[in-house]
Amino acid sequence: MAQLLGQGQGRLPLPAWIAAALAVSALLIWLITGDAMLTLGYAVGLCALMAVGYAFSRMRPGSGEESFAQPDWSVTVAAIEQPDTAVAVTDRANRLVCANRLYGDWFGIAHAPPNLALDRLSLERLVRAAREAWRDGTASVDLLEREDGNGSWRAETERAGRGDDYLVWRFTALTLEDPVAHLAEWITGPFGALLSNAGIETAIVGTDGTIRAAGAGFATRATGDSAATLAGQEFVSQLRSDSRERIYFAREGQRGTPQMLIQVSLTDPDAARPARADEAPSLMLLVESGIGIGGGWEGVGQAAMPQLEALLGALPLGLAMTDRDGRFLFANEAFLRAAEIEREGLPSFPSDLVVREDKGALADAVRRFARGSAASADMAVRLRHQPDEPVSLGLAGVRGLGEAAVLLSLVDTTEEARLKRQVAQATKMQAVGQLAGGVAHDFNNVLTAIIGYCDLMLLRHTPGDSDYDDIQQIRANSNRAASLTRQLLAFSRQQTLRPEVLQLPDVVSEVSQLLKRLLGEKIVLKVHHDRDLGPVRADPQQLEQVIVNLAVNARDAMQARGDGTGKLTLATRRVTAGDVRKMGSDIIPVADYTVLVVQDTGGGIPAELMGKIFEPFFTTKEQGKGTGLGLSTVYGIVKQSGGFIFADNLADADGRPRGARFTIYLPVHGDAASHSASPAAEEPQATSEWSGGGRVLLVEDEDMVRAVAERALSRAGYSVTTAADGEEGLAAIAEGGEFDLVLSDVVMPGMDGPAMVRAIRKVRPNLPVLFMSGYAEEQLRSEIDLADMHFIAKPFSVQEIGDKVAQVLGAVHR
Structure with missing residues (x-):
């Protein structure tokens, strides 16, 4: 219902006091002159003049009468009633004077423009438009949005009225275009018929696999009736395949022509979150295999090119077309983005997009698909802007499109290439880390022997001896080398930390x-x-x-x-x-x-x-x-x-x-309680008074390390039994050997240290174990998981190995 906010007013009748004034003036003339004829003539003449003025005012209202007149707003309301446009009239005080029915439905009559229930940005635009309209006469706003997001409009306003005292506002609703609906109109219309004449049947299939729209040619071949409604039917039920996986229409069977099925996901590349291929409808293209040049569309192909370009331009897949000579005819925005070129920078030939080494192969492929039978294939090429990352370029021969001969497809692989580089870098870093850790571990064995022999020689030389300084220099350089191996172990994440x-x-x-x-x-x-x-x-x-x-x-x-x-x-x-x-x-x-x-x-x-x-x-x-x-x-x-x-x-x-x-x-x-304690906290923090002595089983596959450790422990008063690998160490226990401690390397050929200790614990469950290794203690503890296990990192000195053994034995006998 139209909103009527003003009421028309009629003209006022001639006031009675004017008639009284005429009578009084005539009486005064008679009293002054005493002439009745003169008084009568005066009254008649004055009445005649007033009658003429009254008649003239009825014919052409004067300004004085206008001040009493008000517009008849009911006529205005009837004039502005429109089915698709909301119209409102406001005065200079921004008060709503009148509005049509649609304005009341959209905005209500409680508020007048520009004070509507819109978001902040839209209100600012509307206020700016009001100021411009009062100043310039007209203004417009391209986009207005409601606060809750349920509605958007375009607004126009203009100044109106005899005194330019009113603004007339017009609001039209904005609707988002559905590209899938446009595609449906194309394939069900004349453009779809042109594709069908060229041997290409089309259908749009939803995410649930049902048909949303199909061309007349598709309907004819699927049901025999070009006007058949296939919406809601299963797309796959219209097709069959043979043992060679060739596709046919189910109605035609193998009597019909084999079809090549091309699925194009209709995702929106500009959406805030582009849908995955399984979340968007698809355009299905069924292309007859073996269509020759001139397959029913020759001569009308050029007329269909604008519509074909519009169709390809709406698809998110990078597509381009070339003529029979290999020159570019068209490339959509997705293709240009994938190739990282501007539209004005599109070269003449596809081979200009790739590196020099791939130019010849791509030019030959385009020429072969342009002049040979209809087919499709993919080839790996390297684009000029990313020569180190091959991409897949699809080629398909096209028939019946006039000058169009080859369809090229290119997917934007920027994100995929970035992920590949990250994975390759991570893989390389992991491989280098493993190599560095292995080198550091083996080098630590050598350094353990060098430092150990230096310590043993220093026990026989005192400061002032000729060889003392040389031995100290060798030991210092060995410690420097040990710091380098610790850096390698840090890189490979295999060093010992004390968190x-x-x-x-x-x-x-x-x-x-x-x-x-x-x-x-x-x-x-x-x-x-x-x-x-x-x-x-x-x-x-x-x-x-x-x-x-x-x-x-x-x-x-x-x-x-x-x-x-x-x-x-x-x-x-x-x-x-x-x-x-x-x-x-x-x-x-x-x-x-x-x-x-x-x-x-x-x-x-x-x-x-x-x-x-x-x-x-x-x-x-x-x-x-x-x-x-x-x-x-x-x-x-x-x-x-x-x-x-x-x-x-x-x-x-x-x-x-x-x-x-x-x-x-x-x-x-x-x-902190939910995490395991640091290895440093698990070790005994102070040794008990240990007088020395004890039986130690030393298992080490490196001869020089085993010899240094044996001499160091023997000098400290321990009885040492040596073994070159895990089998020999296990045999020493099996032969009845009694030991107070097992000192073993971790990584050894054959049976390694942890496997040997697990076998020993079956017969000697309480025997303490001290592992020595160049790998990280945290890593070993997480992998070995043995009770009463201790650790010393390589390289170690003679003093360090003696102190560590005493610390472990002291803790056991405490």
Whole structure:
């Protein structure tokens, strides 16, 4: 029902006081003159003049009468009643004067434009339009949306009225276009008939496998009736396949022509969350095998090209067409995105998109599909913008489309290529880590022998002997080599850690003074900490090494820029599980983290080196100035602590590099009691008074390590029985040997240390075991899982192996 908000007013009758004034004036003339004829003439003339004026005013109302007149709004309401447009009239005070029925249904009559129930941005647009209309006469708004999202409109307004005192508002509803509905109209209309004449039958199939729309040709071949309604029927029920997996229409059987089925998922690439292929309807194309050139569409193909381009342009799959000479006729937006080119930059030939080595093969393939029988195939090519990542290019011969001869399909594999690179990098890092761990383990055996023999020689030489200094130098170099193997083990996540529950700012504070000395006077150190940081569980000494290594690399990068000045920033951040979820990372699990950010003002990391910086022995420094183990050690410590590390470059507003940033995510430690105690806590913290002596079974496959350990323990007063492998050690127990301790290597040929100990425990369940290995203690404990097990890391000195055996035996007899 139209809303009538104004009421018309009639003209006022001639006031009685005017008639009284005429009578009084005539009486005054008679009293003054005393002439009755003069008085009568005066009255008649004045009445005649008033009659003429009254008649004239009836014919052409004067301005004085207009001030009393009001418009008849019922006529206006009847004029603005429209079925698809909401119309409203407001005055200068933004009061609703009248509105039609649709306006009341959409917005109600409680509010007048621009004060409608819209979202904030739409209200601002509407207020701006009102100001423009009062100033310029007209204004428009392309998009208005309701606060609850249930409705969107376009608005136009213009100034109206004899005094320009009103605004007329017109609102039209906006509806979202359904691309699938447009496709359905195309394939069921003349365009679908053209495709059918060329031997291509079309249908749109929903996610449940039922037909939503089908071309007349499809209906004819499926049912024999071009007007048959197939909507809601199973698509697969209209087809059959033979033993050779050739597809036929079920009604025609093998009497008909084999069909090639092409499925195109109708996903929306611009949607906020593009649907997967199984969540969107599909366009099914059934192409007759063996269609020759001129298969019923020759001569009308050019007329159908605009419609074909519109169809291909609406599909999310990258598609392009070439003529018989291999020249591009058309490419949709998805194809251009996949090839990373602009529309105006589309080359003449497909071979111009690929690297030089693939040009000849692609040109021959396009020429073969353009002139041969209708067929389809895929070939691997390398695009110019990503020469290291082959992509799959589909080719299909097209017949009956005039100049169109080959259909090319290309999928945007940017995200897939990125994931492949990440997987390849992770695989490479894992393989290098295993190699580095194995090398370090074997090298530790050699270092154990060298350090052990140095210790034994030092027992026979005193300071002042000619050989004493040389032996000390050999031992010092061996310890330096041992530190390098520890860095390799850190990278491979196989070093021994002593984790504690700690606060990250405390570790930064401990190392800050050292950093100031390392950085020098020209580099400023800035430290920032967030509040409410969660505790982390890590080895504090190893975390200090992480910070020092990153700081030293940052210092070298800033000094390489010239004047050596710069700023190093250490910051700790609190990242909640909600923040991680918003990041949408495929690498970091959703949890609470305490983050350490190390940022410098150096020259940044070259993009081509970003994927190699964490590899061991990779360095950009001059020969002799870097081992290439700094960042690899950082990587291993962070990973072994359960964290994640990322590196990126920072740039200013002009795109110039302004430094590198390393971000380390360490998971927040929850209940300390829920985690296993650190290996250091499980070991006896103090030895009891052990007088020495005892029977030790020493099992070691490396002859030099076994010899050093035997001599060291023998000098300490132990009775040592040696075995070269696990079988010999088990045989020593089986032959009735009585031992107080088993000292064994972990990795040995044949029967390894843990397997031997499990067999010994069956007959000697309480026999203590001391394992020696170059691998991480945490890793061994998680893999071996034996009770009353102790550990000593290689390489060790003569003093360390003696003290460790005494500590274990003292704890057993305590």
